[in-house]
Amino acid sequence: MFPEIHLRLPDWVGSFCEEWSAPFVEIDDRAQFVIELARANVARGTGGPFAAAIFDYERKTLVAPGVNLVLSASCSAAHAEVVAIMIAQQIMGTHDLGAEGIPMLELVSSTEPCAMCMGALPWSGVPRLVCSARGEDAIAIGFDEGAKPQQWQHELEQRGIAVARDVCREEATAVLRDYAQGGGLIYNGRSRNS
């Protein structure tokens, strides 16, 4: 009577991950992977210039990549962070990625989370967040980040989530800029200026 929701990563993401030979040891390594994933999402025409991934922080391994599927899946909530979280939760078999028995996980995002993704983080249970481009870098090319509390980092930290910002910010911002200059669609729903 009502349709089901199916979200799947584009076909190229699997081989992109398999072919990535660089290590994930340093925080910059993990950020670079996510930034290149965002760039590939634009190049392949499968979505916006945003990517994220969840890593096993102890083993330094990739658990779940995420790319923005808003346009391809007709799903406004399918931001890269939400997709990565959902996939990791399927893999772990629980809605709580901070539960006992789950390895320490880290969400790395090519751009700071918008209001929705920021709100999604505490619910997900993920205890670590790493961001590359700033929210203002996304706003600079026309995306609306939504109504985030000014002290959003503090709000996450109060909920036990460690936050690192500006990790490879330059490289991540270049992906956003290239997307805008290439005529990429700025697919806000209702923005403050619309």
Added chain:
Amino acid sequence: MFPEIHLRLPDWVGSFCEEWSAPFVEIDDRAQFVIELARANVARGTGGPFAAAIFDYERKTLVAPGVNLVLSASCSAAHAEVVAIMIAQQIMGTHDLGAEGIPMLELVSSTEPCAMCMGALPWSGVPRLVCSARGEDAIAIGFDEGAKPQQWQHELEQRGIAVARDVCREEATAVLRDYAQGGGLIYNGRSRNS
């Protein structure tokens, strides 16, 4: 290589909707439907005490119901509002429920949106929001609403979303209270107090 995400409403929701004979003409009619959907989600054991639905505001018809699937789908983002929005977007074939050619839609929620769902609203394009219980009513039974801006209603209105609050608040709060008194799981991920 990575699992797909499948979200589906519990089987009983279809017949619940078919058997609902009351009209959706008045705002209270629509709120009552959503409150009873939340109550049924608890009674059937398929999730938390939260429901939502998207209505065609002109025709006064149901477009897409949503119930909280966090536990049943192992998916922390599957709050009732997000589920209803995702289903409506599948039905309409677009990520933007405010796009030209889409009827005027209204999201009715049994409890005010948490930080994530508030952030999801502008992206969804839905131009109207109706809420029954207040965020503080959910907090009173132990749920964390997350870091919402104090002026969240104003923030939504600034983005062209009309907001009505406290519609059948008493009835909706009773569902929350009954859930807590019945020993229902309060499944916060990382809350301010954890």
